[in-house]
Amino acid sequence: MYSEKTPESNIKKLDYSNLALVIRAFLSTLDVNGESRLPQRAYLAIRHVIRHLQLPPGQTVLEREMTEILGMSRTPVRESLVRLETEGWVRLIPRRGFIVAPLVADDLQQIYEVVEALDGVAGKLATGRATHKELNQLEDLIKQQEKALELNDLLAWTELDEQFHNYIVDLAQNPRLRGIVDSQSDQLYRARLYTIEFRPSPTRSVIEHKAILAVMRAGDPEAVRTMLQSHRYRARNEILETLHSMHPLQE
Structure with missing residues (x-):
């Protein structure tokens, strides 16, 4: 609080x-x-x-x-x-x-716990359903992320990061999953945008995005699920640590 x-x-x-x-x-x-x-x-x-x-x-x-x-x-x-x-x-x-409403670390942690699981499910489903063309579109989003980082445009990178994760959910082709993710992801976007200038450069996220895409191309749905959950977990910890440093009186 x-x-x-x-x-x-x-x-x-x-x-x-x-x-x-x-x-x-x-x-x-x-x-x-x-x-x-x-x-x-x-x-x-x-x-x-x-x-x-x-x-x-x-x-x-x-x-x-x-x-x-x-x-x-x-x-x-x-x-x-x-x-x-x-x-x-x-x-x-x-x-x-x-x-x-303030950004409260405990609330964000609960949201991330939900989204981590849902992202993993989305990645697993998308791996078996995405076409080669759709995977190329994911690759294009990663290239745009790299360009945004070269220009030090963190706002553009945050938007592209959101698009990357949302597109994987779209590729899962599950409207119910889409609805549940939508109900949570906007709060996470706000937290990412709020902390982006105070966190390390998100080059590691781009590296992880490339690895996730590579495993999707290889057709290993369980590995994709694990990697997406790990990716969200790492990002969650980074954001919560930054939020605590910005608001040390937050409990």
């Missing part, structure tokens, strides 16, 4: 004008996709800016400001916030707004 003096007290004043630009750009993508339900639009927009740290952990946001940015009445925004609170993204403040 976080001390009340950490991270909320260290959050910078929120730039609502920049936040508005980000949210409106995201809402335009929902327009293209035909999503018109206001509570869903509000939910997706707020979750998007939390996931990408435009609303960082511990940030307090006034509800009236959010309704203005979203261009909605209070009712759909409140519905979206209640849903986000249920999912652990925010904490509601009576008659005011909300606080973005």
